Amino acid sequence: xxxxxxxxxxxxxxxxxxxxxxxxxxxxxxxxxxxxxxxxxxxxxxxxxxxxxxxxxxxxxxxxxxxxxxxxxxxxxxxxxxxxxxxxxxxxxxxxxxxxxxxxxxxxxxxxxxxxxxxxxxxxxxxxxxxxxxxxxxxxxxxxxxxxxxxxxxxxxxxxxxxxxxxxxxxxxxxxxxxxxxxxxxxxxxxxxxxxxxxxxxxxxxxxxxxxxxxxxxxxxxxxxxxxxxxxxxxxxxxxxxxxxxxxxxxxxxxxxxxxxxxxxxxxxxxxxxxxxxxxxxxxxxxxxxxxxxxxxxxxxxxxxxxxxxxxxxxxxxxxxxxxxxxxxxxxxxxxxxxxxxxxxxxxxxxxxxxxxxxxxxxxxxxxxxxxxxxxxxxxxxxxxxxxxxxxxxxxxxxxxxxxxxxxxxxxxxxxxxxxxxxxxxxxxxxxxxxxxxxxxxxxxxxxxxxxxxxxxxxxxxxxxxxxxxxxxxxxxxxxxxxxxxxxxxxxxxxxxxxxxxxxxxxxxxxxxxxxxxxxxxxxxxxxxxxxxxxxxxxxxxxxxxxxxxxxxxxxxxxxxxxxxxxxxxx
Numbered sequence: 001x002x003x004x005x006x007x008x009x010x011x012x013x014x015x016x017x018x019x020x021x022x023x024x025x026x027x028x029x030x031x032x033x034x035x036x037x038x039x040x041x042x043x044x045x046x047x048x049x050x051x052x053x054x055x056x057x058x059x060x061x062x063x064x065x066x067x068x069x070x071x072x073x074x075x076x077x078x079x080x081x082x083x084x085x086x087x088x089x090x091x092x093x094x095x096x097x098x099x100x101x102x103x104x105x106x107x108x109x110x111x112x113x114x115x116x117x118x119x120x121x122x123x124x125x126x127x128x129x130x131x132x133x134x135x136x137x138x139x140x141x142x143x144x145x146x147x148x149x150x151x152x153x154x155x156x157x158x159x160x161x162x163x164x165x166x167x168x169x170x171x172x173x174x175x176x177x178x179x180x181x182x183x184x185x186x187x188x189x190x191x192x193x194x195x196x197x198x199x200x201x202x203x204x205x206x207x208x209x210x211x212x213x214x215x216x217x218x219x220x221x222x223x224x225x226x227x228x229x230x231x232x233x234x235x236x237x238x239x240x241x242x243x244x245x246x247x248x249x250x251x252x253x254x255x256x257x258x259x260x261x262x263x264x265x266x267x268x269x270x271x272x273x274x275x276x277x278x279x280x281x282x283x284x285x286x287x288x289x290x291x292x293x294x295x296x297x298x299x300x301x302x303x304x305x306x307x308x309x310x311x312x313x314x315x316x317x318x319x320x321x322x323x324x325x326x327x328x329x330x331x332x333x334x335x336x337x338x339x340x341x342x343x344x345x346x347x348x349x350x351x352x353x354x355x356x357x358x359x360x361x362x363x364x365x366x367x368x369x370x371x372x373x374x375x376x377x378x379x380x381x382x383x384x385x386x387x388x389x390x391x392x393x394x395x396x397x398x399x400x401x402x403x404x405x406x407x408x409x410x411x412x413x414x415x416x417x418x419x420x421x422x423x424x425x426x427x428x429x430x431x432x433x434x435x436x437x438x439x440x441x442x443x444x445x446x447x448x449x450x451x452x453x454x455x456x457x458x459x460x461x462x463x464x465x466x467x468x469x470x471x472x473x474x475x476x477x478x479x480x481x482x483x484x485x486x487x488x489x490x491x492x493x494x495x496x497x498x499x500x501x502x503x504x505x506x507x508x509x510x511x512x513x514x515x516x517x518x519x520x521x522x523x524x525x526x527x528x529x530x531x532x533x534x535x536x537x538x539x540x541x542x543x544x545x546x547x548x549x550x551x552x553x554x555x556x557x558x559x560x561x562x563x564x565x566x567x568x569x570x571x
Contacts, residue, residue: 002314008222011129011154014057014308017175018091019101019103019104019140019144020096020097020101020144020147020148020151021093021096021097021145021147021151021155022141022146022150022151022155023093023147023150023151024154025150025153026150026153026154026156026157027157027213027304028120028123028181030156030157030160030162031121031122031123031124031153031156031162031201032121032122032123032160032162033050033121033122033159033161033162033165033166033362034050034121034122035049035050035051035121036048036169036172036173036176037176038176038177038180040180040183040185040186040206041185041189042185043189043201043202043203043204044129044185044186044189044203044204044205044206045203045204045205045206046176046179046180046183046185046205046206046208047176047205047206047207047208047528048172048175048176048207048208048210049071049115049116049209050121050122050161050165050182051116051118051121051122051124051152051351052112052115052116052209052212052237053082053165053209053211054086054115054122054152054155054156055112055115055152055212056082056209056211056212057083057085057086057091057155057159058086058091058094058095058098058152058155059084059098059212060079060081060082060083060086060211061086061087061088061091061100061109062095062096062098062102062497063097063099063516063517064099064102064107064518066397069291071306071475075285076119076210076242078168078171078210078211078213078242079210080402081164082164083211083212085159085161085164086155086159086161086239089518090155090158090159091155091159092149092153093151093154093155094148094151094152096151096348097147097148097151098111098148099245101107101139101144101148104139104140106138106139106140107490108218109218109219109220109237110135110138110139110209110218110219110294110567111148112212112235112237113134113135113141113218113220113222114131114135114145114148114149115149116220116237116421117131117132117135117222118149118209119447122156122161122165123153124149124152124153126149127222127224128225129225130142131145132222132223139537143312144165146420151556159491161514164543167523173242175208175210175241175242176208178217178244178245179206179208179238179241179244179245179249179475180246181246182204183246183249183250184245184246184250185206185250185253187203187250187317188250188253188257188313189202189204189253189257190316191254191313191317192254192257192258192261192313195313195316195382196258196261196262196307196381196382197354197379197380197381197382197383197384198230198261198381199381200230200232201229201230201231201232202230202231202232202233202234203233203234204233204234204236204240204257205234205235205236206231206236206249206253206503207235207236207238208238208240208241208244209237209238209239209240209241210240210242210252212237212240212241213239213467214239214240215239215240216239216240216252217236217237217238217239217252217255217256218236218239218256219234219235219236219237219255219256219257219258219259220234220235220237220259221233221234221235221259221260222235222257227456229471232260234257234260236252236253236256236257237256238252238384247319249344250317250319251310251314251319254309254310254313254314254317255306255307255310256308257368258306258310258313259302260410260490261308262302262305262306262309262382263306263437264299264303264380265383265386266298266302266305266306266386266389266390267298267299267301267479268298269300269383269386269387269390270297270298270301270390271387271390271391272392272393273391273394274311274387274390274391274393275297275394275528276394276397277295277393277394277395277396277397278301278390278393278394278397279297279394280398280401281333281339281394281397281400281401281404282300282301282395283401284338284401285300285336285337285338285404285405285491288336289336289432292335292336299392301339304337304339304340305343305386305389306345307332307337307340308329308332308340308343308347308522309347311325311328311329311332311344312325315326323442324367324469325440325570326443327443327469328470329341329468329469330443330470331433331436331443331470331472332433333526334431334433334470334472335432335433336405338400338403338404338405339393339396339400342393342396342400343389343393344474344543346389346392346393346546350379350382351388352384353378353379354379356378356379374382393423405430405431415565415566415567416566417453417454417455417456417457417458417459417564417565418448418453418456418458418459418460418563418564418566427476428474428476428477430472430474430475430476430477431446431472431473431474431475432472432475433470433472433473434471434472434505434554434556435470435471435503435505435556436469436470436471437469437471437500437501437502437503437556441537442464442465442467442468442469442470443468443470443472444462444463444464444468444470444471444472444476444556445462445463445464446460446461446462446472447460447463448460448461449461449562450488453564454490454492454532454562454564454565454566455490455564455565456565457494459490459562459563459564460474460552460553460562460563460564461561461562461563462474462553462554462555462560463494463555463559463560463561464556464557464558464559465499465558466499466500466553466558468502468558471503471505471554471555471556472553473550473553473554473555474552474553474554475550476550476551476552477548477549477550477551478550478551478568480541480543480546480547480548480549480550481541481543481570482541482542482543483540483541483570483571484538484539484540484541484556484570485537485538485539485540485541485549485568485569485570486536486537486538486567486568486569486571487509487510487536487537487538487551487566487567488534488535488536488537488561488565488566488567489508489534489535489536489563489564489565489566489567490532490533490534490535490564490565491508491524491532491533491534491535491561491562491563491564491565492524492530492531492532492533492561492562492564493527493528493529493530493560493561493562494507494559494560494561494562495528495529495558495559495560496526496527496528496529496555496557496558496559496560496561497527497528497557497558497559498557498558499557499558500552502556502557502558503556503557504556504557505525505555505556505557506525506526506527506554506556506557506559506561507523507524507525507552507553507554508523508524508526508535508552508553508554508561508563509521509522509523509524509537509551509552510522510523510537510539510549510550510551511523511549511550511552511553512546512548512549513546513547513548513549514545514546514549515544515545515546517547522537522539523537523552524537526561532562532564534565551566551568
């Protein structure tokens with residue numbers, strides 16, 4: 001039996017390891033394009049890269065982008081042209097290889113990290129020393145990585161991508177000019193190197209990726225030998241970058257560049273003695289984190305600590321005041337990073353110990369005693385503080401986990417007037433961050449209002465104003481079972497209107513996600529002022545095509561949206 005199990009495991013590994021196919025070599029003369037860049041400082045640049053654009057075009061034709069694009073509007077002309085250029089007739093092999101690797105978890109940051117690790121621009125030559133251990137692990141070996149790169153080269157040649165790249169030079173120049181104007185990249189990089197105590201040679205790259213979705217960023221680190229010196233290249237790949245603004249790029253860089261410093265100190269170095277407590281902290285949000293692609297405790301801790309450091313950096317650089325920091329922390333709590341205030345407080349110990357000088361800050365468990373003996377700082381860098389932070393966080397596990405949000409469970413049917421929620425747990429509503437915009441850092445309010453409900457003693461209200469930066473939505477997952485779902489509610493509006501950079505959202509209804517990850521909104525939208533009125537939705541659910549269904553109440557503009565007498569039933 002044991003031998004058969006080992007044989008089955010070996011055969012499974014062989015099947016996975018050979019999930020892609022190679023392509024013939026391409027004449028390098030057909031792959032001449034190089035990155036376009038603007039230098040922002042001695043070791044900082046902002047770029048558009050042909051390797052990333054080629055990959056983006058292939059991904060646009062894959063199920064990955066169909067499932068994760070989540071765009072707020074129609075695709076731009078450039079995105080449409082790139083998708084048409086690299087369709088199945090010219091890039092079919094690359095699309096198949098991307099799909100195959102995606103099925104084994106080679107997704108999110110891994111494909112961009114792979115192409116950026118190659119050399120010689122669009123020719124994408126194998127890097128000296130081969131692909132990194134991280135990429136080999138994600139792709140189940142170098143063979144799969146090489147096969148994907150060879151298929152991308154073949155797609156570039158078949159589509160005459162060099163010509164496409166050259167003809168769109170004015171578009172790329174426009175992106176670079178708009179994003180770099182007034183970008184305080186040097187301040188951000190100087191703070192990163194100082195705060196984390198970085199040593200050695202670094203180069204920082206903002207890479208604008210206008211056709212890579214969904215929006216946001218990827219932080220990628222690649223080490224290279226250059227003239228006998230090891231240089232760490234830190235990339236921030238800015239996705240959906242057509243409207244990238246300097247202010248947003250500066251804040252995003254604190255997060256994406258920060259991965260290079262936080263990940264090696266946190267997720268890669270979890271102390272054995274702290275693991276049980278850290279797992280207990282992770283357990284209440286395990287499902288929510290898995291849905292955000294943070295599936296294990298190490299990755300969760302990376303994101304938790306990095307998000308706290310990012311908010312701290314925004315405060316120290318003057319991007320946020322204390323009220324804005326409080327709103328940002330609340331937004332992260334709503335996203336499931338509920339222990340973030342505990343981490344944020346621990347960062348004060350790190351800063352105080354470093355500011356105190358050699359041997360002055362920290363107790364023995366912090367490394368302070370060793371510092372005093374050697375005359376060195378208690379924490380010469382963030383890597384030396386990482387294990388201490390994790391041990392202290394683990395020591396708070398019982399207290400933190402007890403205050404963790406409940407994981408929402410699907411419901412079948414119910415009726416609520418919301419007054420019961422003020423005294424005892426009711427249906428398992430989840431509070432999530434729905435949107436952020438530029439502003440003074442205010443947090444949108446979600447509260448139970450007993451002043452003038454539709455009926456009973458309380459109603460649910462969401463409100464915000466021109467100063468609000470973080471907007472939260474109220475969600476309730478529904479079990480996806482075949483049949484009709486009938487939803488009705490009472491709704492009231494008070495001066496609902498869009499101001500400044502706000503997103504025009506004030507709605508109640510369902511968010512449906514299909515089996516390929518595409519979202520569809522079945523909602524009723526509202527604006528202005530109106531007294532209590534009833535509204536409803538009726539629809540059929542089919543579990544063969546629908547993966548999840550969530551009832552949602554959301555406001556991301558000024559005013560107040562009230563909800564009462566919610567009834568969900570099935571027939």
